[in-house]
Amino acid sequence: MKLQRKNRLRATALGALAVSGALVLTACGSDDNTGADAGGDKTSAAASNIKCDDAEGQLRASGSSAQKNAMDLWVKNYMAACSGVEVNYSSSSSGEGIVAFNQGTVGFAGSDSALKPEEVAESKKICKTGQGINLPMVGGPIAVGFHLEGVDKLTLDASTLAKIFDTKIKKWNDPAIAKLNDGVKLPDKPIQAFHRSEDSGTTQNLGKYLNAAAPGDWKYEAEKKWPAPGGQAASGSSGIASQVKAVDGSIGYFELSYAKSQEITTVDINTGGATPVEATSENASKAIAAAKVKGTGKDLALDLDYTTKAEGAYPLVLVTYEVVCDTGNKADTLGTVKSFLTYTASAEGQKVLTDAGYAPIPEAINAKVRETVAGLS
Amino acid sequence: MASTTPLDIPPAPPATRGRPKSTGRAGDKIFLSLSRGSGILLLVLMASIAVFLSYRSVIAISKDEGNFLTTFDWNPAGDPPVFGIAVLLFGTVVSSIIAMLIAVPIAVGIALFISHYAPRKLAAPIAYVIDLLAAVPSIVYGIWGALVLVPYLEGLNLWLDQFFGWTYIFEKTEVGVARSLFTVGILLAIMILPIVTSVSREVFLQVPKMNEEAALALGATRWEVIRLSVLPFGRSGIISASMLGLGRALGETMAVATVLSPSFLISLHVLNPGGGTFAQNIAAKFGEADEFGRDALIASGLVLFVLTLLVNGAARLIIARRKEYSGANA
Numbered sequence: 001m002k003l004q005r006k007n008r009l010r011a012t013a014l015g016a017l018a019v020s021g022a023l024v025l026t027a028c029g030s031d032d033n034t035g036a037d038a039g040g041d042k043t044s045a046a047a048s049n050i051k052c053d054d055a056e057g058q059l060r061a062s063g064s065s066a067q068k069n070a071m072d073l074w075v076k077n078y079m080a081a082c083s084g085v086e087v088n089y090s091s092s093s094s095g096e097g098i099v100a101f102n103q104g105t106v107g108f109a110g111s112d113s114a115l116k117p118e119e120v121a122e123s124k125k126i127c128k129t130g131q132g133i134n135l136p137m138v139g140g141p142i143a144v145g146f147h148l149e150g151v152d153k154l155t156l157d158a159s160t161l162a163k164i165f166d167t168k169i170k171k172w173n174d175p176a177i178a179k180l181n182d183g184v185k186l187p188d189k190p191i192q193a194f195h196r197s198e199d200s201g202t203t204q205n206l207g208k209y210l211n212a213a214a215p216g217d218w219k220y221e222a223e224k225k226w227p228a229p230g231g232q233a234a235s236g237s238s239g240i241a242s243q244v245k246a247v248d249g250s251i252g253y254f255e256l257s258y259a260k261s262q263e264i265t266t267v268d269i270n271t272g273g274a275t276p277v278e279a280t281s282e283n284a285s286k287a288i289a290a291a292k293v294k295g296t297g298k299d300l301a302l303d304l305d306y307t308t309k310a311e312g313a314y315p316l317v318l319v320t321y322e323v324v325c326d327t328g329n330k331a332d333t334l335g336t337v338k339s340f341l342t343y344t345a346s347a348e349g350q351k352v353l354t355d356a357g358y359a360p361i362p363e364a365i366n367a368k369v370r371e372t373v374a375g376l377s
Numbered sequence: 378m379a380s381t382t383p384l385d386i387p388p389a390p391p392a393t394r395g396r397p398k399s400t401g402r403a404g405d406k407i408f409l410s411l412s413r414g415s416g417i418l419l420l421v422l423m424a425s426i427a428v429f430l431s432y433r434s435v436i437a438i439s440k441d442e443g444n445f446l447t448t449f450d451w452n453p454a455g456d457p458p459v460f461g462i463a464v465l466l467f468g469t470v471v472s473s474i475i476a477m478l479i480a481v482p483i484a485v486g487i488a489l490f491i492s493h494y495a496p497r498k499l500a501a502p503i504a505y506v507i508d509l510l511a512a513v514p515s516i517v518y519g520i521w522g523a524l525v526l527v528p529y530l531e532g533l534n535l536w537l538d539q540f541f542g543w544t545y546i547f548e549k550t551e552v553g554v555a556r557s558l559f560t561v562g563i564l565l566a567i568m569i570l571p572i573v574t575s576v577s578r579e580v581f582l583q584v585p586k587m588n589e590e591a592a593l594a595l596g597a598t599r600w601e602v603i604r605l606s607v608l609p610f611g612r613s614g615i616i617s618a619s620m621l622g623l624g625r626a627l628g629e630t631m632a633v634a635t636v637l638s639p640s641f642l643i644s645l646h647v648l649n650p651g652g653g654t655f656a657q658n659i660a661a662k663f664g665e666a667d668e669f670g671r672d673a674l675i676a677s678g679l680v681l682f683v684l685t686l687l688v689n690g691a692a693r694l695i696i697a698r699r700k701e702y703s704g705a706n707a
Contacts, residue, residue: 095667199666232556233650234556235635
């Protein structure tokens with residue numbers, strides 16, 4: 001018995017060693033890949049234009065994972081230009097970012113939606129003489145991706161999208177879809193609509209869009225939680241993208257970058273304008289340009305126009321904000337916050353966004369952001 | 378644990394508090410106080426965790442506008458906040474039952490094979506491999522389940538729907554890939570296989586040789602030996618092994634969260650995508666939840682805790698009733 005146990009232990013140890021060794025090796029492999037993906041040689045820093053000013057030390061930030069890929073590029077470029085400064089953006093979630101901001105543990109927070117009134121009230125404790133404000137920094141189209149054998153181009157409008165995601169339209173050859181797609185041979189297959197299983201700012205923005213553009217067909221309130229009872233769920237944008245990639249007859253929504261990296265065909269949206277609009281960075285920027293600033297004072301929270309019929313404007317967009325104090329920033333990180341956000345809002349910083357599948361903020365709003373950043377104290 | 382043993386010891390005289398009189402050597406004293414300290418620390422820790430959980434749960438439940446036990450929704454961030462555990466309780470129990478139904482017979486079979494049928498040279502490697510299954514992190518099971526198991530199960534699902542649709546349970550009424558409670562059950566079954574197997578195997582190896590030899594001497598075949606001496610002797614062991622496995626199945630988080638397509642609907646059609654479990658829901662909702670939302674999740678965790686407690690209690694009762702077969706009497 002004793003002997004046997006010893007042998008077993010030894011064999012278990014060997015097996016464990018083999019398995020963990022394999023895991024370590026594969027872990028290294030995938031690390032290298034993502035590094036190359038996220039980095040991208042073409043966006044190497046043109047260090048000359050980044051003004052480091054009195055940036056120094058460590059800047060911690062936290063928040064929305066929707067802007068993670070953009071932040072990664074920005075932080076990389078910025079830290080390459082300003083030696084001795086360390087910016088650390090942990091992409092958890094908008095909610096967590098705002099909680100961290102209101103506890104004073106981060107220099108700024110990234111958020112998918114503007115601060116709620118009660119969050120502004122709470123921020124006054126941290127921003128002693130001022131309050132938290134929203135700076136629109138990253139725009140992005142929410143792509144609706146689909147996978148349907150034999151169909152490589154599909155046009156939908158807000159109303160059919162609402163009915164599809166509410167599982168009111170159940171077949172791909174439904175007359176409502178056929179009407180929007182003249183000459184496309186739609187198969188008699190059930191539609192498998194995928195939504196996010198966890199709470200998500202992307203879900204909320206899709207809800208806002210459907211509320212505004214198809215109020216008759218989408219009765220749910222725009223919340224981070226998926227509201228409709230039907231359909232299937234997957235975790236994260238990446239989870240939905242891989243489901244759509246794998247399942248014939250599926251449709252789902254995610255940020256454009258996921259559609260690009262997984263090579264998923266996206267839906268063109270019929271906004272009621274002359275031609276259906278494709279989900280691209282440029283088209284999303286055109287829609288964001290129709291937005292109005294609804295924030296007061298230095299707050300630049302945007303009111304997006306989801307019903308825009310402007311030529312080539314892709315209306316299903318989300319804008320993520322950086323949340324900072326307008327006055328009363330902590331002195332030890334103020335310089336770094338100003339310098340870093342000046343870079344991200346600069347023409348050069350915004351240009352990086354297009355490469356990463358995001359949409360730059362239109363120049364008119366961008367100018368105000370730079371002005372506000374310069375005025376932080 | 379060994380709830381009856383203290384009764385066998387004559388009650389210690391109240392005057393002597395250091396009950397097991399130590400030999401007076403330093404090592405004994407240090408060890409005594411160390412072990413006693415650890416015991417007390419454990420109790421204090423458990424008590425403070427329980428107090429913390431109950432406190433946060435009470436905060437959440439008092440603000441819940443729905444019925445915590447019967448509401449089919451989870452929206453503590455909503456206005457008004459509404460959340461309930463009905464779907465989670467159902468999903469947790471159903472997926473665990475499926476897992477037990479699949480895993481226990483297989484695990485007992487493997488354990489019998491290893492302990493009574495396999496040649497020694499084969500038995501040991503099989504045992505190692507089964508044990509190694511327990512060392513695979515659950516997220517790996519989750520990824521494997523999502524990438525391999527789910528696509529492969531589509532065929533099985535259609536087959537079950539076609540030939541066993543009349544059972545209601547296997548009727549597939551909604552389209553969708555096999556991201557269902559049934560798939561989760563299969564995955565959980567694989568995950569709890571090692572623990573059930575290895576405990577059962579140990580128990581089967583403890584069967585007194587004399588019992589088996591007596592049966593053989595009476596002319597019993599190998600199967601009759603197993604039926605007449607091994608299985609009755611090992612029954613309480615199999616039950617405790619199953620309960621250990623059930624404990625793991627009830628609390629499994631990442632694998633379920635990766636494979637299941639969660640929804641807040643209850644359906645007995647186990648092949649339909651949908652449902653949810655306590656642990657999966659906590660993992661999925663924790664990231665975006667605010668302070669209050671986390672309290673609500675903690676409240677749901679408390680229910681899982683109570684559920685696990687009930688299951689373990691029931692197992693103890695069953696085992697206690699079958700004391701005559703316990704290893705101590707052999």
